[in-house]
Amino acid sequence: MDRTVVLITGCSSGIGLHLALRLASDPSRSFKVYATLRDLRAQGPLWEAARSLGCPPGSLETLQLDVRDADSVAAARARVTEGRVDVLVCNAGRGLLGPLEAHTAGAVGSVLDVNVAGTVRTLQAFLPDMKRRRSGRVLVTGSIGGLMGLPFNAVYCASKFAIEGLCESLAVLLPPFGVHVSLIECGPVRTAFLEKLEGVAGGVLDGADAETRHLFSRYQRHLERIFREAAQDPEEVTEVFLAALRAPRPALRYFSTERFLPLAHLRLADPSGCSYVAAMHHAVFADDPEEEPNAAAPGGPELCAPPATAPQ
Numbered sequence: 352m353d354r355t356v357v358l359i360t361g362c363s364s365g366i367g368l369h370l371a372l373r374l375a376s377d378p379s380r381s382f383k384v385y386a387t388l389r390d391l392r393a394q395g396p397l398w399e400a401a402r403s404l405g406c407p408p409g410s411l412e413t414l415q416l417d418v419r420d421a422d423s424v425a426a427a428r429a430r431v432t433e434g435r436v437d438v439l440v441c442n443a444g445r446g447l448l449g450p451l452e453a454h455t456a457g458a459v460g461s462v463l464d465v466n467v468a469g470t471v472r473t474l475q476a477f478l479p480d481m482k483r484r485r486s487g488r489v490l491v492t493g494s495i496g497g498l499m500g501l502p503f504n505a506v507y508c509a510s511k512f513a514i515e516g517l518c519e520s521l522a523v524l525l526p527p528f529g530v531h532v533s534l535i536e537c538g539p540v541r542t543a544f545l546e547k548l549e550g551v552a553g554g555v556l557d558g559a560d561a562e563t564r565h566l567f568s569r570y571q572r573h574l575e576r577i578f579r580e581a582a583q584d585p586e587e588v589t590e591v592f593l594a595a596l597r598a599p600r601p602a603l604r605y606f607s608t609e610r611f612l613p614l615a616h617l618r619l620a621d622p623s624g625c626s627y628v629a630a631m632h633h634a635v636f637a638d639d640p641e642e643e644p645n646a647a648a649p650g651g652p653e654l655c656a657p658p659a660t661a662p663q
C-alpha cells in the first residue's frame with residue numbers, strides 16, 4: 352500500500368517539528384514525511400528526536416524550503432521522490448509584537464511575506480498537481496489572532512486574518528477537485544514562537560508614549576497569565592492536525608482549544624464589533640479582568656457604541 356506523502360513547512364521547532372515526528376513515528380507506518388526548514392543547519396533537534404522515537408527508516412526526510420522564495424519552494428517540490436504530495440501542511444509563520452507605530456517597514460514586510468505571501472507561494476506550487484490528480488489535503492496553521500484582533504499584535508493579526516480569507520475562499524472552490532482545505536486554529540502553544548518574534552519589545556518601546564508603555568506592561572502580564580493558564584503542549588495540538596488529516600469529510604476549521612470560542616462568538620453576535628472591543632479591552636487591561644466589563648465605567652476609556660439604527 353502506498354504511504355501518504357506529507358510535506359510540512361516550518362519544521363525547525365514547535366508545531367511543525369512535533370507534527371513531523373508524530374506522523375513519521377505513527378504505528379501504522381502509513382506516512383512518508385518531508386519536513387522542510389528554511390535553514391537545514393537547524394535540523395539537528397528534529398533528527399535527534401526522530402532517533403529517540405525510533406522513526407522507521409525512510410519515514411522522514413528533510414528538505415530546504417524558504418517560503419519567501421518561490422524558487423526554493425519549487426526546488427523542494429522537485430525533490431519529493433514520490434512525485435506527489437498527498438497532504439500539504441502550511442505551518443511556517445512569524446510574529447510581530449509591539450505598538451504599530453514602532454514597527455519598521457522591514458519587520459512588517461517580513462511578517463507579511465512569510466505568513467501571507469509565503470503561504471500563497473507554497474499553495475501555488477502544490478495545488479495544481481492536487482487538482483490534476485483530483486485528490487489532496489491542505490492543512491494550514493491558523494490562530495486565534497486570525498479570528499479576533501489582539502492588542503499589540505496588529506500586523507500579526509492582519510496576516511492571520513488574511514489567511515482565514517485565503518483558506519475559506521479555497522475551501523469553497525476546491526471540493527469538486529477532490530481537494531480539501533482545513534485551518535487548525537491554535538491558541539497559545541508552548542513553543543519557541545515567542546522567542547522568534549520580530550521587533551520584540553525593548554528597543555521598540557523606547558519611542559512610545561508613557562501611556563502606551565503602561566498598556567504594554569499590562570498586556571505582558573495578561574499574556575503571561577494566559578500562557579500559564581491555557582498554553583498547550585505541541586503534542587496536544589498535533590493530534591488536532593491528525594484528526595483533520597484523517598477525517599473522511601474534513602471541516603474548514605478545527606480548534607485546538609475551546610477557551611477563546613466565546614470571544615469569537617461575541618464578534619459574530621454583535622456585528623458592530625462594540626461588544627467584542629469592550630470585552631477584549633477589559634480582559635487585557637482591566638485591573639480585575641474577572642469583573643464584568645463596563646464600557647461606561649467612570650474614568651475608563653470611551654469605547655465604541657453600536658449604531659443607533661441598523662442599515663436597511
